Amino acid sequence: MKYKDYYATLGLERSATEDDIKRAYRKLARKYHPDVTKEADGEERFKEVGEAYEVLKDPEKRAAYDRMGSEWQNGQEFQPPPNWDEGFEFRGAGHEAAGEANLDDFFEAMFGHARAAQQRQAAAAMAGQDHHAKVLIDLEEAYRGAQRSISLQMPVLDAQGHVTLQSRTLDVAIPKGIRAGQHLRLNGQGGPATGDAPPGDLYLEIAFREHPRFRVDGRDVSLDLPVAPWEAALGAQIKVPTPDGSVEMTVPKGSQGGRRLRLKGKGIPGTTPGDLYVILTIVLPPADTERAAAAYDVMRQAFNFDPRAHFYG
Incomplete structure (x- = not known):
């Protein structure tokens, strides 16, 4: 929306008293009243003055x-x-x-x-x-x-x-x-x-x-969980934080980034409690040493894998 400076509309400082506001409004309302104004934009100004007064009074x-x-x-x-x-x-x-x-x-x-x-x-x-x-x-x-x-x-x-x-x-x-x-x-x-x-x-x-970690939708709660590529590919048992303490969760073998796993009943408590949804985020280790770079090269040669095989249609 557009901001409207109601104090400027009435020609007032922000420290104006209740009486200041009334006097300014009466003066401007008389000046811009459609029945007496000679200003081309008088009717519009009259409405603006009235709106400002409705708030500031x-x-x-x-x-x-x-x-x-x-x-x-x-x-x-x-x-x-x-x-x-x-x-x-x-x-x-x-x-x-x-x-x-x-x-x-x-x-x-x-x-x-x-x-x-x-x-x-x-x-x-x-x-x-x-x-x-x-x-x-x-x-x-x-x-x-x-x-x-x-x-x-x-x-x-x-x-x-x-x-x-x-x-x-x-x-x-x-x-x-x-x-x-x-x-x-x-x-x-x-x-x-x-x-x-x-x-x-x-x-x-x-x-x-x-919250820096959790998002809320009604009684359901969700969070993004970072996992290593081998945890997603091979499966893993991972400790997952919840707003009420940590729980163990199984990451199924062959999981992809963005997969949504549900921990039933781990959302906000209630007669029917909400669920906690864990969204997997695959995090790649950096190739910042010769050994790490060599490991990536071995993996490149071991897989016949094109990540863009279906990207171009």
Whole structure:
């Protein structure tokens, strides 16, 4: 998507207060209103000003926007940084991942459901609002379960009208077998209520940190396993790492690079556990000594082998 500098659109610094934003919007909205503007692009500018105001007037949207960073230029190709929303606590009914067509759609996807939830809860005896946040865990924690201390930050307005982040830390039990995308519900940890109404709940969306070795698809896990040419050709017993310790696996005789071997039930635990898939990657030893080079030459002479026999059709 294309980046839009909402502060530049309203002629503001990033340190602008809530009142600064309102004044700038009113001034520009009057200038570019379709009924009065004399600018050729007035209608388009009016829409841009309105979009910028919709984001910057809302502390949660503004804080989320600010998390994208300030180094982007108007019109520049842009993607939100990975896991930009980790630990970002906000009110409402949940949000979806980034990647929409433009920033307006992005914030609509993130907070659109929140507005509907706020309207529903306004009529619900002043009960506290539900809050949401995304937390990252290690894949190993999904295999074994864990006790985690998590830090959350929620945007609030201070007395001067600046957006600040209010921090809190919670101790959370990560259950064994949890998948990416699942939610943990913490009763009463959402917004406060008034009177005798109950407080809201906090929903933690689980995501996995990027792992240097394993890839995750639902409950299934996969990894690339390096093997020597003779292990692939002759077969071998190899120790394979898993997120829950190592296991012995048989590499069948005559295996090719890219072969996918399944270790049943070695994926993320569950009522029906996932599987662990091992993709063989054949690694050639270097011909960096006379003896090694001679061994390659013996192998070349021993085989009547053309690796491109079927390549050209």
